[in-house]
Amino acid sequence: MRGRLCVMALGFATVACGGAGDGMTELVVSAASSLTDVFTEIESQFELSHPGVDVILNTGGSSLLREQILGGAPVDVFASASAKVMDAVAEAGLIRGEPEIFALNKLEIGVPLGNPGGVEGLEDFSRDTLLIGLCAPGVPCGDLARDALESAGVAPAVDSEEPNVRALLLKLESGELDAGLVYRTDLLASALVQGLAIPDEFNVSTNYVIGVLAGGSQEEMATEFVSFVMSGTGRAIFTDHGFGVP
Amino acid sequence: MSSRRTERGNTRSSLPIGLVLLALLAVLLFAVPIVGLVLAAPWGDLGGLLSSETVKDALRLSMFSSIAATVVSGVLGVPLAWLIARARFRGIAFVRSLVLLPLVLPPVVGGAALLFALGRNGVLGGPIFSFSGLVLPFSIWGVIVANTFVAMPFLVISVEGAFRNLDRRFEGAAASLGASRWTVFRRVTLPLIWPSLLSGLLLTWARAFGEFGATLTFAGSLPGRTQTLPLAVFVALESDRDLAVAMSLLMVAVALAVLIVLRDRWWGTS
Numbered sequence: 001m002r003g004r005l006c007v008m009a010l011g012f013a014t015v016a017c018g019g020a021g022d023g024m025t026e027l028v029v030s031a032a033s034s035l036t037d038v039f040t041e042i043e044s045q046f047e048l049s050h051p052g053v054d055v056i057l058n059t060g061g062s063s064l065l066r067e068q069i070l071g072g073a074p075v076d077v078f079a080s081a082s083a084k085v086m087d088a089v090a091e092a093g094l095i096r097g098e099p100e101i102f103a104l105n106k107l108e109i110g111v112p113l114g115n116p117g118g119v120e121g122l123e124d125f126s127r128d129t130l131l132i133g134l135c136a137p138g139v140p141c142g143d144l145a146r147d148a149l150e151s152a153g154v155a156p157a158v159d160s161e162e163p164n165v166r167a168l169l170l171k172l173e174s175g176e177l178d179a180g181l182v183y184r185t186d187l188l189a190s191a192l193v194q195g196l197a198i199p200d201e202f203n204v205s206t207n208y209v210i211g212v213l214a215g216g217s218q219e220e221m222a223t224e225f226v227s228f229v230m231s232g233t234g235r236a237i238f239t240d241h242g243f244g245v246p
Numbered sequence: 247m248s249s250r251r252t253e254r255g256n257t258r259s260s261l262p263i264g265l266v267l268l269a270l271l272a273v274l275l276f277a278v279p280i281v282g283l284v285l286a287a288p289w290g291d292l293g294g295l296l297s298s299e300t301v302k303d304a305l306r307l308s309m310f311s312s313i314a315a316t317v318v319s320g321v322l323g324v325p326l327a328w329l330i331a332r333a334r335f336r337g338i339a340f341v342r343s344l345v346l347l348p349l350v351l352p353p354v355v356g357g358a359a360l361l362f363a364l365g366r367n368g369v370l371g372g373p374i375f376s377f378s379g380l381v382l383p384f385s386i387w388g389v390i391v392a393n394t395f396v397a398m399p400f401l402v403i404s405v406e407g408a409f410r411n412l413d414r415r416f417e418g419a420a421a422s423l424g425a426s427r428w429t430v431f432r433r434v435t436l437p438l439i440w441p442s443l444l445s446g447l448l449l450t451w452a453r454a455f456g457e458f459g460a461t462l463t464f465a466g467s468l469p470g471r472t473q474t475l476p477l478a479v480f481v482a483l484e485s486d487r488d489l490a491v492a493m494s495l496l497m498v499a500v501a502l503a504v505l506i507v508l509r510d511r512w513w514g515t516s
Binding site for chain 2: 063066131133158162163170176177
């Protein structure tokens with residue numbers, strides 16, 4: 001059991017390879033970077049109500065998590081920041097049943113505290129003098145950002161394409177980037193970054209989808225985990241963290 | 247240590263079978279991933295994939311930044327190794343550990359530390375920015391700094407050993423014949439450590455060429471500006487697997503070519 005977890009130490013995903021409790025049922029949950037905080041709370045609540053279950057949270061860019069799963073990583077539950085990324089896993093026949101939408105999110109403009117670059121809206125993303133960051137193309141927050149910029153008719157002068165939203169947030173928090181497009185919920189969670197709303201006409205909301213991996217050793221427990229995420233308790237936790245719920 | 251000379255055939259037959267098996271297992275560990283890469287390669291499209299702008303840009307950035315980092319490491323690292331090997335003051339053991347820290351530190355941590363220190367708002371980066379307007383992150387200079395940070399310890403560690411093992415009577419002789427300290431260093435010391443210096447430079451280059459974590463964290467990733475080959479592979483793994491495999495093969499080929507050519511030139515083929 002420990003051995004199979006070590007296999008998952010891919011890319012940014014860090015999963016401890018030792019110290020799993022004896023006789024504990026381990027449930028590996030791969031969740032999009034933007035879900036890091038909320039799933040940490042879901043994890044502890046679920047473990048409280050399910051003694052004997054140890055949820056192992058594996059976070060990363062949704063597309064990286066997809067590649068891990070397609071590459072054979074032993075994952076029980078996959079929570080993706082976009083339906084498109086989930087579809088690739090479902091098409092490979094790896095999802096049991098239908099993936100379900102469990103939360104909604106929106107992009108906002110994130111700027112360091114005090115807004116040193118004087119950013120006012122999406123049009124500032126074309127200013128060459130500012131340091132601008134987006135998630136890389138292919139990562140849900142990156143695709144979403146490009147959609148919003150395109151519908152606003154802005155050609156961004158990008159200085160860095162970050163592999164996931166947390167990496168982008170780090171560079172905004174440290175003030176190294178002047179502006180970036182991140183999720184609304186990331187801004188709520190960070191005291192060092194402030195947000196500017198994007199007009200609804202340009203913004204696209206994204207659906208988070210969750211699915212149980214077929215053929216995992218913990219399918220029953222995985223199904224229970226998904227039910228918990230969809231339950232009233234789960235929905236309340238998402239709302240607390242600023243997510244929308246379906 | 248027995249130095250009994252044996253014929254080749256005898257030597258082979260006298261190797262313990264257990265050791266041979268373990269060694270073969272080790273060879274497999276290195277060979278199997280390369281085989282996996284070769285089998286996954288889209289051989290038919292390889293030419294087309296590798297001639298794309300993304301790949302050309304990434305290869306150019308990788309070569310430039312890794313060579314630049316090697317040069318910087320040589321210019322700064324040799325004096326540093328000399329200081330650590332020769333200096334006789336209390337704090338030198340601490341300095342040595344500090345210099346070797348990047349060997350142990352995860353590169354991502356190194357990159358974050360660089361960001362907080364040398365970024366626009368960093369302790370040192372702040373003054374540099376307000377003085378000169380220079381921003382290290384998100385520029386090729388940031389890539390070179392990250393590469394140097396991670397790779398220079400390899401040079402320091404191999405050259406420092408050479409300085410230590412040097413027979414100092416040669417330097418003494420040169421000095422007694424009237425050579426200045428600088429002349430002694432240049433004409434006597436440096437030629438004596440030359441083999442270690444070259445292998446140190448090679449290791450440094452290799453580490454810089456493959457650098458990923460510190461570069462991504464400190465310098466970001468932008469095609470044509472800071473996206474070196476390892477970063478381009480990482481991004482492509484999630485969007486275009488064929489391209490990622492093609493670039494990985496390119497890295498293997500470049501690294502192998504350099505290792506083979508330099509090995510022949512510097513250490514002889516025997």
